[in-house]
Amino acid sequence: MHKIIDVEFEADVLDANRRIADDVGEHLDSHGILSVEFMGSTGSGKTLIIEKLVDHLAKNGKRAGVIVGDVAGDDDYRRIKAHGAEVVNVNTGKECHLDAHLVEHASEKIDLDAIDCLIVENVGNLICPADFPLGTKKRVVVISVTEGDDMVRKHPVIFQIADAIVVNKIDLAPYVDVDLKVIQTDLKRIAPHVPAFMTDAKHGENLETFMDAILDE
Amino acid sequence: MHEFSVASSIVSSVAAEAARRGASRVTDVYLGLGELNFLCMEQLVYAIGIISEHTALEGATVHIENRPARIRCNSCGYEGGAQHEEFGEFHQSIPLLSCPSCGGSTDILEGRECEIVNATMVMEE
Ligand SMILES: Nc1nc2c(ncn2[C@@H]2O[C@H](COP(=O)(O)OP(=O)(O)OP(=O)(O)O)[C@@H](O)[C@H]2O)c(=O)[nH]1
Ligand SMILES: [Mg+2]
Ligand SMILES: [Zn+2]
Numbered sequence: 616m617h618k619i620i621d622v623e624f625e626a627d628v629l630d631a632n633r634r635i636a637d638d639v640g641e642h643l644d645s646h647g648i649l650s651v652e653f654m655g656s657t658g659s660g661k662t663l664i665i666e667k668l669v670d671h672l673a674k675n676g677k678r679a680g681v682i683v684g685d686v687a688g689d690d691d692y693r694r695i696k697a698h699g700a701e702v703v704n705v706n707t708g709k710e711c712h713l714d715a716h717l718v719e720h721a722s723e724k725i726d727l728d729a730i731d732c733l734i735v736e737n738v739g740n741l742i743c744p745a746d747f748p749l750g751t752k753k754r755v756v757v758i759s760v761t762e763g764d765d766m767v768r769k770h771p772v773i774f775q776i777a778d779a780i781v782v783n784k785i786d787l788a789p790y791v792d793v794d795l796k797v798i799q800t801d802l803k804r805i806a807p808h809v810p811a812f813m814t815d816a817k818h819g820e821n822l823e824t825f826m827d828a829i830l831d832e
Numbered sequence: 833m834h835e836f837s838v839a840s841s842i843v844s845s846v847a848a849e850a851a852r853r854g855a856s857r858v859t860d861v862y863l864g865l866g867e868l869n870f871l872c873m874e875q876l877v878y879a880i881g882i883i884s885e886h887t888a889l890e891g892a893t894v895h896i897e898n899r900p901a902r903i904r905c906n907s908c909g910y911e912g913g914a915q916h917e918e919f920g921e922f923h924q925s926i927p928l929l930s931c932p933s934c935g936g937s938t939d940i941l942e943g944r945e946c947e948i949v950n951a952t953m954v955m956e957e
Contacts, residue, residue, distance in 0.1 A: 619955075629838070806929075
């Protein structure tokens, strides 16, 4: 004989990550640290913007710690290290995104009393990071014009849940036949309440405006 | 592309619950998938099928209920569904997170979840 039973769960599988993210956030708050995550497409300029942000913070007497997620390698780690920040490299291997658990462990390797700002570079990916908040106070999504003018409408949710949007490499727009207005119109429709910055991180255009906005608590 | 890691947490929590109750098999798993997360339904079902081999879930049918987003306006207090914008030849539909009533910014109440709702298990007696 056998009996059929119905078992209720009502458990959100994605909640486990969110709970750890909340812990990470509280822990960073208790050290008075402003934390910012950079997500976005591969090669959009996340590391370059972080390098400039580390310098910008240093100029204002503030110290940065950086957690760099990459599928493999330590290129970004070394670039950021050269700017004097304390950097921890996290190779995600097969995973396409960081999660709060990885960030929790990585942050244990940083002396949290010795920094004012914790910056996290996520793996280049416009999809998965959206489902896995890391616990940072702010989430920035970075795309660049060289990816075409349709990135926003192809990946709407990541823009909608971000705290700031950077559209980078505007210096290259004329060379790739991209009209910034198309991207701006999409942003206005899809994520009208998220501040967006059109930057050229290489030459510094609009970058200060973005950095001041993101560091403003 | 995180269907595999999500699928393995689904399979392990359902299998653990089956073991705890002494159930021999799980025949059906019911999931609720919010429209604002990035899990692809077909890939999730496929991944669960593969991961559940040699577990109590082997051969179980996975049922997925798609759940619409629910938002709350920060200005006028609207609470309810989001508007959608249809575009393109594939009729892709984008949820718009501005308030449908006043255009204000909103908080997401529901729609990001991947919930194990319930499961049907067989107990040998
Ligand atoms: N012309 C131009 N080049 C830029 C700009 N921003 C970044 N780059 C260049 O674009 C390339 C990629 O930049 P990264 O900072 O490595 O981009 P990333 O997003 O960190 O890349 P991944 O970590 O591999 O995803 C580098 O060669 C940068 O120098 C910009 O605004 N204009
Ligand atoms: Mg990088
Ligand atoms: Zn409203």
